[in-house]
Amino acid sequence: MKKANIAPESRRKSEHFEQLAEIAEVIIEDDLDQITEKPGKPGQYHISHKNNEVEELIRDELVYLLEGNMDVAMTLFGSDLWHSFESHMKAENHDIESGGLKGAAASHPIQLVALLKQIVETKTFKGNCPICQDWR
Numbered sequence: 001m002k003k004a005n006i007a008p009e010s011r012r013k014s015e016h017f018e019q020l021a022e023i024a025e026v027i028i029e030d031d032l033d034q035i036t037e038k039p040g041k042p043g044q045y046h047i048s049h050k051n052n053e054v055e056e057l058i059r060d061e062l063v064y065l066l067e068g069n070m071d072v073a074m075t076l077f078g079s080d081l082w083h084s085f086e087s088h089m090k091a092e093n094h095d096i097e098s099g100g101l102k103g104a105a106a107s108h109p110i111q112l113v114a115l116l117k118q119i120v121e122t123k124t125f126k127g128n129c130p131i132c133q134d135w136r
């Protein structure tokens, strides 16, 4: 790792994104990142838990779990960081832009999980938020 060579501004941004990615991680806790849709059965999913148990669930249950994890994340990280996270997420797609994260969870839960999973891996975000909007 050649971290020392990174310019201070971009390091500040990557630290900011790393912190926001932790919020994404909390939203897909409880192995929600291991969810897959059953082939040919839209709205029916299974989660392969790390203890090898397979949990079956339907769309409403997935929405409920996502909303619950979002409430946990809001409590853990506080409303300012949550607002920053949501600002960046709104730049990701139209569902989030129009309905917020909970709206996107209700309308397209499995797509939201896929997006959050990608963000946890890449730790990069589009757009900006009240914290980073004036950074170069």
Ligand SMILES: [Zn+2]
Pocket: 016, 084, 088, 128, 129, 130, 131, 132, 133
């Ligand atoms: Zn930001």
